[in-house]
Amino acid sequence: MSHPILDSHWSRFLGPNPPDPHQYKYIPHDRPVFESPFGPFPPSPEDLNIHELCFPPNNPLPEDYPLIINAVTQEVVTLHQFYARACALARVFRHDGPNPLNLRKSPVDDREDGEILGLFSRNHIHYPSIVHACWRAELVFGGISPASTPYELWWVLRKMQITSIMIHESLVGILKEGLKLGTGDKDDLPLKLVLDPKKVVVLSEDPSLDTVGGYRTIESLVRQGMRMQERRRRRTMLGGSRLAYLFQSSGTSGLPKAMMITHANGYHSGIQTLTTAVQGARFMGMEPFATPIVTLGVIPMYHSYGMILWNLRVNLLRNTTILLPKWDLELALQSIQKYKVTALPLVPPLIRQLAQSPLTEKYDLSSVLGAVSGAAYLPPDVAYQLAQKLPQGKDMPIPSGYGLSEAASIASPTTPGIFGLEPAMPGSIGYLLPGMEGRVVDPDTLRDVKKGEKGELWARGAVVTPGYFKDAKATSDIFTEPGWLRTGDLVMRDECDRIHYLDRLKEMIKVKGLQVAATEVEDTLLQHPDNLVQDACVAGVDNGRGDGSLFVRAWVVLTDAGKRVGEAGVTGKLEEWVKNRLSRHKWLTGGIEVVDEIPRTPSGKMLRRQMRDKYHARLKAEGRAKL
Incomplete structure (x- = not known):
């Protein structure tokens, strides 16, 4: 090409x-x-494959250099080593090759079923070469957050229709717990669990291991792929409008969905x-x-x-x-x-x-x-x-x-x-x-x-x-x-x-028909001239009147300066600051609460919904206690 x-x-x-x-x-x-x-x-x-863009078949590799260095272990993967690993794994992953994992052909789009490999790992020096092996082998994969709970993992495995999985050794326990939840046959959601327990591969920190917990390791597959002959293709790698991978949505507005890329x-x-x-x-x-x-x-x-x-x-x-x-x-x-x-x-x-x-x-x-x-x-x-x-x-x-x-x-x-x-x-x-x-x-x-x-x-x-x-x-x-x-x-x-x-849009707070942007109030709190706040979260909470209007509530993490002032003093200073800076409908009528941290997704998105729901649950519990 x-x-x-x-x-x-x-x-x-x-x-x-x-x-x-x-x-x-x-x-x-x-x-x-x-x-x-x-x-x-x-x-x-029209049919360009991502791997082929990065490594055009007719272009020689440039001079070798360190591509990835692990700052903790000092382990190094050079560009040439990366390419050799990706090629070796691709030989193992190809459904039309010796295929030791019994992988099927992957779907072209969501109108088809087929092999989808889950990638469930924290950042790892060999993660990118596994990704490129998938693209080279035309194997669709789905990236899964390593912060997932067993239930969240179980949900994502179903949404992505994961049939096989690469998992970091530290997360094997999460997978086992998730699988205990069953296939989902007892609920009315259309996508059931289709993961084949025989198609689990472990990414281990010990490269000498061939198995971990009875599962084959990525390193054992790389070694096998190095010994295999490259199977000739009848055509160039296919890509273009074909499915390459699935992303897990952030889950900030409910359980994650799977999007096609x-x-x-x-x-x-x-x-x-x-x-x-x-x-x-x-x-x-x-x-x-x-x-x-x-x-x-x-x-x-x-x-x-x-x-x-x-x-x-x-x-x-x-x-x-x-x-x-x-x-x-x-x-x-x-x-x-x-x-x-x-x-x-x-x-x-x-x-x-x-x-x-x-x-x-x-x-x-x-x-x-x-x-x-x-x-x-x-x-x-x-x-x-x-x-x-x-x-x-x-x-x-x-x-x-x-x-x-x-x-x-x-x-x-x-x-x-x-x-x-x-x-x-x-x-x-x-x-x-x-x-x-x-x-x-x-x-x-x-x-x-x-x-x-x-x-x-x-x-x-x-x-x-x-x-x-x-x-x-x-x-x-x-x-x-x-x-x-x-x-x-x-x-x-x-x-x-x-x-x-x-x-x-879903985080806009409606107060008496007027819109309040949570980020505007958060920025105002962070801009207090006395540097009282290290982090802030703002959300709309129930005003108790049933009229659809909300109160604006803030959760703040204090700086050392804020801690010296004390919670009561900080609350008073912040309320006065907001009133002097923002319109009345943006005032903190729902109160200010000091917390140790603001929950976020691994990518940094603030989980306002989690703070709001926790607050509402506490109010409900207090109401029951009074009864």
Whole structure:
């Protein structure tokens, strides 16, 4: 297969006739549908497979280098070792080969049944090579959160119709407990458990083991694959609109669903910000990707954000990942100093820790060329706080990209001045990324709103999921109009066509008919001049009147300064601050509660629903006690 996008030069990320970053000026407009200043995606073959984009069959591998380094064990996987492992595992995974695991052919879409391999593991140095082996073998997989309880795992296994599973050895007990819940034959949900207990493979920390608990290990399969001959294909690897993998939705609005990601969805997500990086370098008069990148690896690999960072870009540019199997603040700082990390992709809770920790003063962070936030809303104050500790300084606050599991990458701040664009400062999620179109729509009337008005962001582009796996109802809910994904996020499009994130629609608090954005109240609490609050969560709670209106309630984690003031003093100061800063309907009529921590998903999304439900349960219990 010969195609420009398979060339090794950085120009492949631009496509033909890309906009010149100096000469072209983006002109904002008032039409309902607006588009990316970067233009369309570069063209690609119809059946392109993600693995084949990363490792084109006719291109020799570049000079070898450390691809992933485990910051705890110092174990190293080089690019050439990675490729050899992926190829070996793919020989084992192929349904049309010797097939020692008896895997079936995977489904092309959700109208078919077939083999789907669950990946149930924390971050691991060999996780990405397993992902690439799946793509190379045309084996569909589903990424599952390692934080899952047995019940959550059981639910996801059913929603994804997992038939086989790769599991980290530390999670075998969770799987066994989940399987005790049965097939689901006694409930009325249509998708039953179809996992074959004979198709369990363990990812062990001891590479010498062939079995763990009676299950074969990934290393034993790699060794077997190394001895196997490559079976010739009748054709190139298939990809394109075919199903590549399944994502687990965050579960912030109920139990998780499974969404489909095609090969085209995946590789377009992978190259989007490479396109913006190339154009940014050209604008600044630099050779794109001339300097090797060293990235701190903390984002969960099963997540859409982690999928882009650790899987979809392998061999697209030279990048060494310093992997932290789990978050450890001091180890992260030690790793930045030791390995001279240049890139920090993070989520808001980790940015806040780094911004507020005195430990940062002990370590040299001068190698960091940039940090970026994703996966959840980043409060502006935190964006500035961390930037002050990095070489970029307070005048270059941490940018926050925007995407969903249903469309991994939609918008992001850009290089200031490129295409004549105005800067996208904190509070803005920037401009649409390459290949994307957007609309801002009234969620009730489904009519496009005018610029400057609030509405739901709708997005269209090659990164958008075809829908939820075997769940037509959930799919129809997010596609009121064909091709247009309803993001569920309340935004405002300004005069420059920048997008300003306001809140999740389902998390808007209705007070006497007026809408309150929880994030606005949270930001206000975090901005108290006495630095009283380290973290904050705001949600609407029952006002007890049965009129549909809610009280606004806050849960806060205190800083050391706040603890010195005391809970009563902090409550009074915060209530007064909010009243001075915000309209009456945004006041904290539901009270303020001091807590030890705010619960979040592994990707950093705040679980407001959990806090609200816990509060309502406590009120109900107190009411019963009084009776």
